[in-house]
Amino acid sequence: MATATMLAVAAAALTLPATTAHAASTAPLAPRITLAAPYTECLADDCRKAGGPGVAATFTFAPNDADSEIVAYQYILSSDPTWSSVAGETATVTRIPQQAGLYRLEVRAVDGTGWPGQSAYLDFMVASGEGAIGRWHFDEADGAALDSGTVEGKTRHHATLTGGATRDERGRRGVRTHDSEGVPLPSPATDRGLSLDGSTGHAATSGPVVNTRESYTLSAWVRPDTLGSADRTVLAQDGGFRLSYDASEGAWTLLTSAPGTTDHRTLVAEQPATPKAWTHLAATYDAPADVARLYVNGRLQAVDTAPGTGATDGPLQFGRALSNESPAEYTDYFDGSIDEVAVWQRALIDKEIADEARLMLGDGRNAVESVGAWSADGASGPVLTDTASGYGHELALSGGAALNGDNLELDGVNGAATADGPLLDGAGSFTVNTDVTLDGAAVSTWDVGRAGQVFARRTADGSVWGLWYEAAPMRTEFDPETFEEKLVPVGYWHFGRMNADGTYDAVVSDEAARTDVPVELTGVYDAQEGTIDLYVGNRRNGGALTVANAPGPGEFTIGATTDGDTRTRHLPARINDIRVWAGAAGSSQQVLEMTAD
Template sequence: MVLTLPATTAYATTARPGGPPSEHANDRARSAVAQAAQHQQGSVGADDTAPLPPRITLAAPYTECLADDCRKAGGPGVAAKFTFAPNEADTDIVSYRYILSSQPTWSSVTGETATVTYVPQQSGHYRLEVQAVDGTGWPGASTVLDFMVASGQADIGRWHFDETSGAALDSGTAAGAARHHAVLTGGATRDDRGRRGERTHDSVGAPLPAPATDRGLALDGSSGFAATSGPVVDTRESYTVSAWVRPDTLGGNDRAVLAQDGGFGLSYEAAQGTWTLRPALPVGTDHRTVVAEQPATPKVWTHLTAVYDAPADEARLYVNGRLQATGPTTGTGAADGPLQFGRALSDGSPTEYTDYFDGSIDEVAVWQRALTDTEIAGEARMTLDGARNAVELVADWSAEGATGATLTDTSSGYDARLTLSGGATLDGETLVLDGVDGTATADGPLVDGTGSFTVSTEVTLEGAAVSTWDVGRVGQVVSQRAADGSTWGLWYEATGMETVLDPDTFEEKLIPVGLWRFGRMNADGTYVAAASEEAARTDEPVRLTGVYDAQEGTIELYIGEVRNGAALSVANAPGRGDFTVGAARDGDTLVHHLPARIADIRVWAGAMASSQQLSEVIGD
């Protein structure tokens, strides 16, 4: 029997890819025989002879690791094929159970001999453990095999757009690949809205002498673009292209992100209302458009990846590291024109360009192979030095020195404004919310709810006001409405009252007890949220930070610099609504008003990687 294993995100069971090779196979076999003998002695109702360690044959290009020789071969996406056979002393083997270090649980395959195929999702060290099962259903002793998966071909092109002037330099790292620098033309400039944000450490984690603000490609939507002088990718072979995009406008106009003349196009299509991929096809063949499931969102950073898998005759489109759509591509054509950033050739024209992008494009990369799902998720996470993820500050409001009815963001470069309403005021130090109808609202969304983000604020909860709240009552600190009716945000939830001794009067008094939460509040009042481990403090400032990692699908809540509890799984949702402080929206109605004072609010595109990064970035 032949079984193909589904590729999954790596979980360490015995060893994680990238760990050290194990001992020599013969040593493992001797150990396994001893295990089998112990099993036979202790078994009740089993055969007189439990199965001995089975034989494993590993097919090329991979080879088994030995004590003094562990060679890398293959690569992510290159299948590993294993054949299981009984030990020569066994005669009644009916199946096998096995587990890979990249799989969370054991699997089974039937047959006296069996073949399984596994497609590694990333490079590194893998371990396979196999047990033969006899007719009584007893698994025997294990045989363990280690093998190393080589890194796939590196990017053949990468553009950061962080130069101060001139062409955008190609920093691709594939050995022997030609460099294809991109010339900025027309209304194409660089600005300080680079997706890598403010960098404080270099690529190996060493502190920089001074923080460096990343730069990106800004396009005006009418004449701005960048282009190489010739083709970058051979569209007849497998390839992957990716980019970060932040459209200023979408609406009724198509907007090209990346296109190679005469070939593929990665774009926003107005008729579809979302991101699309048109792979290169032979001349005279109708385009087959791969359409993303979720709608595109303007004014937020979104990661796009397009893949052409030649052996599978398939095109795939990813948004924020997650597969959105696939489509057949039987045969492809050669696209030998330049790579265009922010425009594309008009259909049927060899010289006329259209669909100029309006907004920002950054961190473009190209590979001459089909990346795996895990590799694409890693690109979308954008880890800078192994310890920090790229985070771009997209909103920064400080109430210090502020008065009036508007709180302006003067730091991030994205110019978001909070407009106060109801019983919300600025006292020169904090944004004061009365808990009745006081709110502050900014046009939104600020971040793509299906992408990673971080939100942080310093809040002082008014103890006297919440002391009268019923158990279960909620006060929203910050929120962003999602397309499915849920609300991303930070909030306070009353959980009860507690009697304590007043240190000043030595009299007993009641104080409110509640928890801080970060997560999604659904339209029906249910929620999925991480909670603070201790009761929320009142009448003193508390730093709250929520982190959503879209690639892992998890949320984390930090109180100060301390993560509270474990990461919690939660489904993502596209953000479509306004960003609100001090309340949340239920349809068109503002609810869950919070009595509090808020000193600052900051929002980043990207998930901070650790409490250390929080400390470095937030700085208090």
């Protein structure tokens, strides 16, 4: 039977359930499955871990000894969303595990009539990939930054802080309330990070950390204070690689080079770099394939062939790089914060990079760093200052916006408040939270479809990210005081993206928005999964929705949004406790903990 015919038979068989009536004497029996090294089949008393994420698992299917005329196989791995098929009396397939753990493969043979037979099963265990050979949290009170890499037997490469290098209490892990096992800490701990002055500040190990002849991965969180005409280096190992900001490109780049030669490759991120916002950077080099990859916020940005770098003997530099023009001098000093640096002596796969960008703490929690926190309690005047997060952003009031000592009052006509500069990397994960009291009398006059913005961030493509209220058709309710029916305004909360063409991708509240009473709203964007969540009070509404993000720093506005130079979508409301975090809350429980007063 021709291969095309066999594939057609196998594809048709996928539409038939295995239990479809078929003579038991002729239905194929459970086929034989052979698993190639490095993996081994789990036995009742022996299930050995092997391989790792990204290490291929290869299976060969063969007919049961009692069967003949087998033309194809159907199979599904426990991590696969759907069944697949492959033609042949015997067949070999390969799957790439994306994470460690136990996997099960189910296979059934298909005969010439297109009928699937009995299933065979094979379990195997995928080991965790080798851990980081170096990891630096920069959370010590003083002294060197300690290397907490997890590979046993490896030399620890502590990093010495020099020049204008200090630690501040704006580390990317934010305020930690639980340990890695999810156990509450005796008291909250504020994370520290490496702060560099852009002129002399840097940290460095005493010798090389990465063997650049072999595969490797670099990972770091950065928050540049300035991005302008000067290049800024995040990580570099003399003569091997440089992960940095390229001023001519306005973007993050990875440069790999061979020592003693001019042969090098530069990978440039597609999205522009954002100043004053936390961004996750990662880069991998696959030595067998001579391929380098650059990631921003867990998403692949560039891939290209790269020259073999050979051995390099220089130290790992945090925040500066060896000059190309003057080999004895260093240059491109970083201005801003660097934190949570890690290196591996292997090329991590996409799933592992995404997990690193989530900065997972364990027990369903991700690290989140407060980058904006404004409370109107006791406030007055034309400016509301963030005195809680440590970043000191100001909200400038305009039009019919005023502070009354308890709330930020917005008149719904031209009132708004705008932050002084970017708060977030537009392509990164974030969480926002606020308390809103909607003016029922004002929204009762709105036409269906009219929207008012709680907060907004306009992106490079003209779309608007944020939380907003949208009017729906009014409904009739019985008034127990007048014993008469009355029309009441109806509208719903939305969190997501309003597209430039007027359509939107958003999670909508399950119930109509209440007016004239405080309502707590929380929005979560997971950049790695591309999903959004909306919470009204402590309850998750609508389920996660997949939505595309658009990079760009954008203006962060409360009570309205911008369309060019014009403010639109004004909201009549009173607002208090506006809070913004870099990073996505990992669970409903974490949302509850983050937003608790």
